[in-house]
Amino acid sequence: MLKIENLHASVGDKEILRGINLEVKPGEVHAIMGPNGSGKSTLASVIAGNEKFTVTQGSVSFMGEDLLDLPIEERSRKGLFIGFQYPVEIPGVSMANFMKIAVNEQRKYKGLEPLTAAQFLKMMREKSAIVELDPKLTSRAVNEGFSGGEKKKNEIFQMAMLEPKLSILDETDSGLDIDALRIVATGVTRLKREDNATVVITHYQRLLDYIVPDYVHILYKGQIIYSGDKSLALKLEKEGYDWLINDYKE
């Protein structure tokens, strides 16, 4: 589904990703962990198509196609979803209107008819229930005046609406209290299917109590220096990153 080979990316003169290799297959859940500044969010941004970063080497293929050649919106329509660490506020644009356009753009791309108003409202009701999002929020402007927890729930709500093939959740757990964390993580788990995959980027093991990963990767200085199963996250929680970093030779 996603295949990253020797990916290098820079912002200005500074190289942040220095040869990432990662393969994600349908049905899998991957966790990417690593200390601050290791390049976790940059990886998500580069896959999304953020023009702030320049890819200098390597390739990313998604569903068998070269992802790096595609504009941001086409990556999305092909089934790529990024749950942002800091969801953006869009004043004056209602959540419902925004999602209606987004869902219908995606349907158009797949050659499907747009949803009727009734179908769309039904879908919104069902999907907002998955993340226990107050339905009133959908009539408010996108993320405007939402609490930290509501913003993150709103990301997962959008993920539920768009039914992506691959979701990359960038520190979705940061700033969440324990209840919100449980709701968000349960939402993600409920959306898991045989034919979709999830990559969670996180600092903390506690998210992985709810979203159980098949693989855990450690990102350090722009490279994946270690991969293991879920027990790796537990070991990190106890022992920190030092033992890995000491092993790692640049």
Add this chain to the structure above:
Amino acid sequence: MGVAKLIESGALRPLKGSVIDNTTDCSLPFVALNDPKFRLSVDTAQPVRLVVVATESMQGSVEIELAAHSSLSLVVWLAADSYLSVSVKQAEGSQCDSFVSVVSSSDATFNFDLNGVEASNRFNAIFVANGSDHAKIALTTRHNVSDCKSNSLIKGVAMDRATGEFRGLVYVAPDAQRTDAQQQNRNIELDNSHIVALPQLEIYADDVRCSHGSTVGYADEQALFYMRQRGLDMATARRLQIEGFIEDVVGRCNLEPICCLVRESVNNKLSTI
């Protein structure tokens, strides 16, 4: 255009004569359509609604006198290139609530004189300029006596090679104590367009509450990126962002049928993005 249909269907009524008083039936909003010059005096306690529309190019002036404790809701929609000057003189305790939409290459000037104590004035306006338009709104709010209130919000968008211009003056006369005057102007400048913003305050009284602010910004790149990540193309994302930017002002047009026409004309302008 839509306005003639609104008159036919009985949602609006053409304005006849130049006086509205207690004998006038004010249940329907009045409309002055492409009228080059008219004067109106409002002398009734009933709330009066007046719509001024330019659907074809015109040069015109509107002079309105509001008697004590009268109340006017004024909606101005310039859909065709026009020159319009509006002056409103407000007596004691009168209220004037305006909604102005300039979606053409037009020059619209508004002069409000608060001549009686406890008069209040609310002014909400948008301009949207594209192509080689020059859209201009000039606003002068004069607090000539004490204890009056004014509140203005003007939002502008310019794109392509267009120019959008806002000139705003709040004047507070020497004896106009306890004046409360607020004026805010927000603009978005896209492409190779220009925004000219000249907010001014002239205050000659000392016991006043006045504030004004004016900003010019660009498209919010982060918001555009966010929307594109959800599958919206660049043009749709930009359109949505601008619609959202002016929506809080458009939402203050309290005449629903005109509100729809205004939204439609704004959407037509934005469809060139």
